[in-house]
Amino acid sequence: MTTAIISQKGKEASRIVSLATAEQRNAVIRGMSNRLAARKPEIVAANLADVAEAMMEGTPDYLIDRLGFGEEKIDARIRSLRKIEALPDPVGRSYASRNLPNGLDVMRVRVPLGVILMIYEARPHVTVNAGALCLKSANSAILRGGSEAKRCNELLGALWGESLAEVGLPSEAIQVVSGSHEEIRDLLQENGTIDLVIPRGGKNLIEAVNESSKIPVIKHYSGVCHVYVDRCADVEKAIEIALDSKCLMPEVCNAMETLLVCQDLSDEIPKFIDEFNRCGVEVRGCEKIRELAPDIKAAVEEDWSTEYLDNIVSIRAVADVEDAVNHINSYGSHHTDAIVTENTENADAFVQRVDSAVVLRNASTMFCDGESLGMGAEIGISTDKLHARGPMGAEELTSYKLVIGGDGHVMGDPKAFSKEASYH
Amino acid sequence: MTTAIISQKGKEASRIVSLATAEQRNAVIRGMSNRLAARKPEIVAANLADVAEAMMEGTPDYLIDRLGFGEEKIDARIRSLRKIEALPDPVGRSYASRNLPNGLDVMRVRVPLGVILMIYEARPHVTVNAGALCLKSANSAILRGGSEAKRCNELLGALWGESLAEVGLPSEAIQVVSGSHEEIRDLLQENGTIDLVIPRGGKNLIEAVNESSKIPVIKHYSGVCHVYVDRCADVEKAIEIALDSKCLMPEVCNAMETLLVCQDLSDEIPKFIDEFNRCGVEVRGCEKIRELAPDIKAAVEEDWSTEYLDNIVSIRAVADVEDAVNHINSYGSHHTDAIVTENTENADAFVQRVDSAVVLRNASTMFCDGESLGMGAEIGISTDKLHARGPMGAEELTSYKLVIGGDGHVMGDPKAFSKEASYH
Numbered sequence: 001m002t003t004a005i006i007s008q009k010g011k012e013a014s015r016i017v018s019l020a021t022a023e024q025r026n027a028v029i030r031g032m033s034n035r036l037a038a039r040k041p042e043i044v045a046a047n048l049a050d051v052a053e054a055m056m057e058g059t060p061d062y063l064i065d066r067l068g069f070g071e072e073k074i075d076a077r078i079r080s081l082r083k084i085e086a087l088p089d090p091v092g093r094s095y096a097s098r099n100l101p102n103g104l105d106v107m108r109v110r111v112p113l114g115v116i117l118m119i120y121e122a123r124p125h126v127t128v129n130a131g132a133l134c135l136k137s138a139n140s141a142i143l144r145g146g147s148e149a150k151r152c153n154e155l156l157g158a159l160w161g162e163s164l165a166e167v168g169l170p171s172e173a174i175q176v177v178s179g180s181h182e183e184i185r186d187l188l189q190e191n192g193t194i195d196l197v198i199p200r201g202g203k204n205l206i207e208a209v210n211e212s213s214k215i216p217v218i219k220h221y222s223g224v225c226h227v228y229v230d231r232c233a234d235v236e237k238a239i240e241i242a243l244d245s246k247c248l249m250p251e252v253c254n255a256m257e258t259l260l261v262c263q264d265l266s267d268e269i270p271k272f273i274d275e276f277n278r279c280g281v282e283v284r285g286c287e288k289i290r291e292l293a294p295d296i297k298a299a300v301e302e303d304w305s306t307e308y309l310d311n312i313v314s315i316r317a318v319a320d321v322e323d324a325v326n327h328i329n330s331y332g333s334h335h336t337d338a339i340v341t342e343n344t345e346n347a348d349a350f351v352q353r354v355d356s357a358v359v360l361r362n363a364s365t366m367f368c369d370g371e372s373l374g375m376g377a378e379i380g381i382s383t384d385k386l387h388a389r390g391p392m393g394a395e396e397l398t399s400y401k402l403v404i405g406g407d408g409h410v411m412g413d414p415k416a417f418s419k420e421a422s423y424h
Numbered sequence: 425m426t427t428a429i430i431s432q433k434g435k436e437a438s439r440i441v442s443l444a445t446a447e448q449r450n451a452v453i454r455g456m457s458n459r460l461a462a463r464k465p466e467i468v469a470a471n472l473a474d475v476a477e478a479m480m481e482g483t484p485d486y487l488i489d490r491l492g493f494g495e496e497k498i499d500a501r502i503r504s505l506r507k508i509e510a511l512p513d514p515v516g517r518s519y520a521s522r523n524l525p526n527g528l529d530v531m532r533v534r535v536p537l538g539v540i541l542m543i544y545e546a547r548p549h550v551t552v553n554a555g556a557l558c559l560k561s562a563n564s565a566i567l568r569g570g571s572e573a574k575r576c577n578e579l580l581g582a583l584w585g586e587s588l589a590e591v592g593l594p595s596e597a598i599q600v601v602s603g604s605h606e607e608i609r610d611l612l613q614e615n616g617t618i619d620l621v622i623p624r625g626g627k628n629l630i631e632a633v634n635e636s637s638k639i640p641v642i643k644h645y646s647g648v649c650h651v652y653v654d655r656c657a658d659v660e661k662a663i664e665i666a667l668d669s670k671c672l673m674p675e676v677c678n679a680m681e682t683l684l685v686c687q688d689l690s691d692e693i694p695k696f697i698d699e700f701n702r703c704g705v706e707v708r709g710c711e712k713i714r715e716l717a718p719d720i721k722a723a724v725e726e727d728w729s730t731e732y733l734d735n736i737v738s739i740r741a742v743a744d745v746e747d748a749v750n751h752i753n754s755y756g757s758h759h760t761d762a763i764v765t766e767n768t769e770n771a772d773a774f775v776q777r778v779d780s781a782v783v784l785r786n787a788s789t790m791f792c793d794g795e796s797l798g799m800g801a802e803i804g805i806s807t808d809k810l811h812a813r814g815p816m817g818a819e820e821l822t823s824y825k826l827v828i829g830g831d832g833h834v835m836g837d838p839k840a841f842s843k844e845a846s847y848h
Contacts, residue, residue, distance in 0.1 A: 019777070098798070100796075100797070100798065102796075104787060104791060106797060109775075111779075113809050113810070114809065195809055195810075196809075196810060210638060211638065214634060214635065216640065216641075216808065216810045217640075218810075234832065236832075237831075237832035239838070240832060240834050240838045241832065241833075241834060243834075243838040243841055244834035244835055244836055244838055247836075247838075247841040248834075248835055248836040248841075278841075278842060279841040279842055280842070351533075351827050352443075353443070355535075356825065357825060357826060358825070358826045358827075358828065359825055359826070359827050359828070360827075360828045360829070360830065361827075361828070361829045361830065362829065362830045362831055362832055362833065363528060363828055363829070363830030363832075363833040363834075364833060364834045364835055366834070366835040366836070367528060367828055367830070367833065367835065368826075368828075372524075372526075372835070373524070373530060373826075374522070374524065384640065385537050385538065385619055385620075385823040386537070386619070386620060386640045386642075386810065386811045386823065387810045387811040389823055389824055389825065389826070390825070390826045391826070399809040399810065399813055400813055401780065401781060401782065401783055401813065401814070402781060402782045402783070402792075402797075402813070402814045402815070403775050403783050403784075403785075404782065404783070404784045404785070404787055404791055404792075405784070405785045405786065405787070406784065406785065406786045406787030406791070407661075407786055408658065408660075408661035408664060408665065408786055408787075409665075409786065409787040409788060409791065410664050410665060410667075410668035410672075410787075410788045410790070411668055411672055411788055411790040411791065411796070412668050412671075412672040412790070414663075414664045414667040414668055414671075417667055417671040417672075417702075417703040418702060418703055418704070
């Protein structure tokens with residue numbers, strides 16, 4: 001199919017899906033979860049063929065990790081789909097209803113965005129999550145995964161098609177496309193039919209999409225995330241939060257990269273370093289930290305703005321909350337940052353001043369996650385401020401319309417309109 | 425100043441303004457309304473000099489109309505500023521609070537966007553409205569009006585500067601810039617410091633900004649707006665609504681351009697045409713309409729998608745609600761559309777299916793207006809679906825952050841982390 005036909009079919013499907021009932025849309029998601037369960041061996045086989053080819057082509061290990069879609073990962077997706085199916089319908093709901101002094105009723109009604117184009121690398125689970133979240137919110141989806149995952153993605157696309165057809169909805173409501181880079185560039189010009197582009201992947205991919213697209217883009221840049229241990233922190237809690245934020249999944253965007261510690265806690269700082277050493281995390285420190293632990297590597301300026309995505313942490317001693325906030329706002333990526341403190345005033349100052357999508361108090365940065373936050377899954381974590389910020393679920397894939405109800409309301413006096421009184 | 429300095433100063437000012445109290449921000453708006461009142465003669469003189477020069481350069485009449493900023497228009501701005509001052513603070517408010525099963529508290533908090541760049545033509549009143557709405561929402565503004573309004577805009581910028589300085593806020597919180605097209609192009613690349621661009625003006629301006637900007641854009645395209653008179657309409661109400669929507673302010677984007685009438689009302693259609701004739705509105709009709717009124721001009725295909733912004737209306741007979749909805753979704757611009765009917769089922773079908781920012785039932789399209797809707801003023805009427813749709817006031821210039829509060833919450837078991845168990 002040419003790109004114009006793909007986007008046109010997506011538009012037509014979005015009109016039909018926008019008029020489908022919540023029960024119909026949920027039935028498709030249920031059908032997909034049943035198919036994932038029933039056809040697991042086939043999916044695993046397709047994925048293994050992708051993985052084998054990627055290995056032969058010398059793909060780096062971390063990409064192979066992301067490409068893998070074995071039984072455990074499939075089971076996790078089945079659980080996610082069941083959660084998404086059970087969520088309340090994100091569209092059709094009215095809110096912010098008001099009655100104006102002139103008698104007009106005004107309300108906002110949640111509506112789908114239309115056609116959502118998602119461009120992503122590796123991870124086949126995005127093909128499941130993105131399809132489900134777009135459909136839950138009554139949008140149609142065009143999903144363009146990485147070529148390294150093509151066999152698995154094509155099969156998942158076929159399963160979406162079967163699940164849609166079973167309910168009588170067009171299979172084009174979720175289109176899995178491959179297509180060359182030139183074709184993607186063409187798709188990014190289809191601003192008449194595609195309503196939103198979400199690129200997920202490396203910085204280069206996101207920048208290339210943002211620069212060449214005429215369609216609005218929501219960007220998911222990297223996370224340079226911090227935990228700040230305040231003077232008034234419970235140190236035991238702080239150590240657990242720092243370890244969880246760093247070690248549970250060092251490869252995800254909301255993993256901590258820099259630990260900031262109030263300099264008054266110098267007696268406690270070696271405990272953090274010991275724990276990181278125990279867990280196999282390489283520690284790099286500022287000068288003050290190295291005075292306390294001379295064995296660790298020196299952090300250089302570049303460290304403070306690096307997303308390691310690995311078992312490495314940089315530690316900096318700061319004077320107070322204000323110093324911590326300034327560091328985070330200067331070096332961080334406005335993604336996810338946490339404070340550990342028992343002092344409400346310090347917590348409030350941090351929460352107010354840190355300019356990030358997600359700000360946590362006495363909790364691990366791991367909780368910046370759509371599934372933990374009750375979204376069933378997330379389509380990504382937006383680092384933009386416009387439209388959606390932080391974890392994006394089905395509700396973040398909606399817009400609204402303003403509905404105004406009157407009883408013959410007019411603003412001027414129609415009897416006063418005449419040839420003579422007319423404006424021009 | 426170079427563009428990098430303008431945007432950098434805007435960023436610094438936005439940080440200060442984001443920490444100012446609502447009372448401080450309101451005091452600036454109050455200071456500006458007082459200055460508009462006290463220095464009216466000076467403002468009028470600056471505007472007259474702009475108008476005189478524009479006339480000498482042969483600027484078209486409709487642009488001269490928009491450029492005018494006389495006493496009446498200034499008084500209207502003073503009233504708007506007072507309304508904006510009195511509105512509740514749009515930032516700092518928390519909403520959607522939840523307590524998760526694991527004990528975490530989650531809420532969203534409204535925050536400013538940061539730095540907003542507005543690019544617009546003519547109308548000096550935008551310099552007042554945009555400055556006030558950006559400041560009300562704790563953003564900083566960079567305002568680039570048309571060169572034809574330069575004297576008046578520079579003076580209004582100086583008055584904003586005085587009003588800010590009086591309260592101890594940086595005058596760079598509202599920067600009125602002139603600058604060449606090349607400098608604007610440079611500003612549009614400042615995606616590290618500017619958070620949002622709003623272009624207001626002709627289609628060419630908006631498209632040029634959208635294509636060259638790396639910063640997110642909210643577009644304000646033209647309005648091809650409709651009134652549909654249903655089979656079950658109260659014809660008297662319908663005539664008043666049609667006249668008001670067409671004749672009160674034909675030059676604004678939410679004025680009606682096409683009237684759709686149910687074909688079963690053929691006896692009533694001549695009444696609409698007579699009323700339009702009485703008001704000096706040129707009527708163009710489809711074939712069926714011309715069978716009833718052979719004297720009127722024939723509408724051609726192009727008419728159905730034309731924004732006249734003038735005393736011209738095209739009228740089409742349609743079969744029913746569905747036919748009307750299809751016409752509107754195909755030819756309209758997804759801006760503002762109304763139905764006149766006493767039948768609830770037809771009204772609901774129209775409201776649900778018309779894919780427009782604002783949908784009205786038994787009310788004039790003139791009510792798609794920030795001031796009428798209680799926003800004090802509007803920065804524009806967004807035709808985008810992302811972030812803000814329809815009339816944009818102060819609240820539409822905000823984002824949110826997710827604030828998560830715990831008591832030492834971690835996701836994994838920190839004791840289980842070790843060199844051996846580590847992910848990599």
